Amino acid sequence: MEYSIEGNPDYGQLTVQLTEGEKFFAEGGAMAWMSNEVELKGRMLGGFFKALWRKMVAGESLFVSEYQHPSGGSVTLTPSVPGTVLQRTLNDESFILTAGSFMACTPGIKLKTRFGGWKAFFSREGAFVIECSGTGELFYNSFGAVLEKDVDGSLTVDNGHVVAWEPGLDYKIKKMGSLKTTLFSGEGLVMEFSGSGKIYLQTRTLNGLSKWLTPFSTP
Amino acid sequence: MEIQILGAGAFSSALVKLKPGEQLVSEAGAFFRGSSNVDIDVSTYAKSKKSGGLSAGLKRALAQESFFLSKYTCNDANDGEVGLAPKMQGEIAVIDCDGSSGWLCTGGSYLASTSGLEIDTQFQGLKGFLTGESLSFISVTGQGQLLVNAFGHINQIEVDGALTVDTGHVVAFQDTLDYKLGKAASSWLHSFLTSERVVLKFKGTGKIYLQGYNPDEFGHSLGPLLPYRK
Numbered sequence: 359m360e361y362s363i364e365g366n367p368d369y370g371q372l373t374v375q376l377t378e379g380e381k382f383f384a385e386g387g388a389m390a391w392m393s394n395e396v397e398l399k400g401r402m403l404g405g406f407f408k409a410l411w412r413k414m415v416a417g418e419s420l421f422v423s424e425y426q427h428p429s430g431g432s433v434t435l436t437p438s439v440p441g442t443v444l445q446r447t448l449n450d451e452s453f454i455l456t457a458g459s460f461m462a463c464t465p466g467i468k469l470k471t472r473f474g475g476w477k478a479f480f481s482r483e484g485a486f487v488i489e490c491s492g493t494g495e496l497f498y499n500s501f502g503a504v505l506e507k508d509v510d511g512s513l514t515v516d517n518g519h520v521v522a523w524e525p526g527l528d529y530k531i532k533k534m535g536s537l538k539t540t541l542f543s544g545e546g547l548v549m550e551f552s553g554s555g556k557i558y559l560q561t562r563t564l565n566g567l568s569k570w571l572t573p574f575s576t577p
Numbered sequence: 578m579e580i581q582i583l584g585a586g587a588f589s590s591a592l593v594k595l596k597p598g599e600q601l602v603s604e605a606g607a608f609f610r611g612s613s614n615v616d617i618d619v620s621t622y623a624k625s626k627k628s629g630g631l632s633a634g635l636k637r638a639l640a641q642e643s644f645f646l647s648k649y650t651c652n653d654a655n656d657g658e659v660g661l662a663p664k665m666q667g668e669i670a671v672i673d674c675d676g677s678s679g680w681l682c683t684g685g686s687y688l689a690s691t692s693g694l695e696i697d698t699q700f701q702g703l704k705g706f707l708t709g710e711s712l713s714f715i716s717v718t719g720q721g722q723l724l725v726n727a728f729g730h731i732n733q734i735e736v737d738g739a740l741t742v743d744t745g746h747v748v749a750f751q752d753t754l755d756y757k758l759g760k761a762a763s764s765w766l767h768s769f770l771t772s773e774r775v776v777l778k779f780k781g782t783g784k785i786y787l788q789g790y791n792p793d794e795f796g797h798s799l800g801p802l803l804p805y806r807k
Contacts, residue, residue, distance in 0.1 A: 364789075368587040369667070369729035371789040386772030387794065389761065390746045391787055394739035394778065398762035400770025423771035438794035440587075440666065440729060568802035575803050 359464060359495065363443050367503040370443030372462060373434045381426040384435050384462035389423065393431030399424045403469050435462060437499040439564060444504060445497050452491035455522045459498040466494035498522055502562040512552045518563035526555030578691055580722060582669050589669040590662040591689065591724055597651045602696070603661050603689035605645035610660035618648045661689055663726030670731045670786055672723040672749060678783065681714040682749040685792065686725045693721035716752070725749050727788035728795070734787060740779045745791030751783035
């Protein structure tokens with residue numbers, strides 16, 4: 359499957375060239391334009407209960423889109439928020455994404471949702487994470503530009519700023535300082551990563567943008 | 578008239594140099610800077626009687642374009658300068674309309690046009706409303722240059738055959754292309770399950786400008802995080 363990514367870092371877009379019979383999966387609603395006669399179906403990845411769990415825990419759609427073309431065609435996908443589209447080749451390994459970051463993958467990759475923990479659930483950020491494993495191409499996105507960082511030891515990251523990380527890293531969810539700090543600094547919860555691996559961070563969050571816009575909304 | 582695109586990328590703007598006697602039209606509110614010898618006339622301006630007047634302004638408003646257009650002219654013998662910026666972040670493209678075909682442009686994408694182009698709205702019709710999509714296009718005919726703005730990266734595609742496009746991604750296209758609404762998938766069920774729903778199917782030969790990002794989708798992502806409107 360051939361693909362190309364354009365428009366990074368602000369407006370990443372992914373174009374996939376499908377050959378006859380090839381198929382791939384993408385999050386629902388991501389299609390921007392495509393050749394005619396592309397076959398599009400809704401599929402529950404991981405079976406009904408896993409899909410239902412994803413829906414209940416993070417409001418993600420029960421379904422992913424499956425794309426196929428009888429004679430070859432192309433599909434262009436974009437995320438709903440402006441940012442960077444990233445690609446990773448998995449060779450019988452795994453990679454962890456935060457909930458909204460998943461964009462598309464080839465069929466050899468299995469998606470498993472993992473609960474982020476009750477603390478994360480109540481903070482409405484990082485309520486669940488997606489563990490992608492197998493062999494194939496994985497595409498994911500960030501809000502705004504992305505920073506890649508090598509962690510060897512530990513790193514503390516504000517919840518909404520994590521996009522993805524390699525499996526060599528483990529994390530714990532912690533409050534930043536005291537309750538007073540949490541309330542007044544707006545920092546809320548943080549993820550404390552430890553171990554060794556790469557982590558992908560975004561410098562802006564949608565929540566941050568909405569907090570900035572809120573005072574302007576007219577009563 | 579010279580048109581320059583500044584800040585290419587996420588935050589493009591257009592700088593237009595006007596010669597005395599030349600006219601530029603833009604959506605009202607797009608002006609952000611200009612030389613002091615430029616007059617701005619805000620009205621339901623249009624080139625011919627057909628596209629001026631109250632009802633035409635209303636049609637434009639329904640096409641999600643501002644009710645008013647601004648007309649720029651120089652008021653002395655010197656060249657003037659007009660800087661235009663769209664509301665949304667993204668790129669600007671200058672489309673050379675050579676008269677061999679007309680162009681259709683979505684309401685939010687129209688930024689400006691030179692005076693040789695006539696602007697009119699064209700209703701998609703009831704079908705557009707029933708699907709919840711507002712699909713009025715502004716039709717641009719004549720010869721001149723059309724400035725369009727996009728949410729994100731602009732893609733220029735030569736269609737020769739057919740292309741399926743998610744409606745929020747259309748910026749402008751030649752009217753040599755036929756278009757109709759259709760379901761994204763082969764059945765309504767799958768169109769709904771994949772959240773793709775309704776798409777525009779283009780057929781024929783012509784150029785189409787598409788924007789990478791869909792403002793509605795961004796709005797739907799950001800909107801729920803904002804407080805309720807009272």
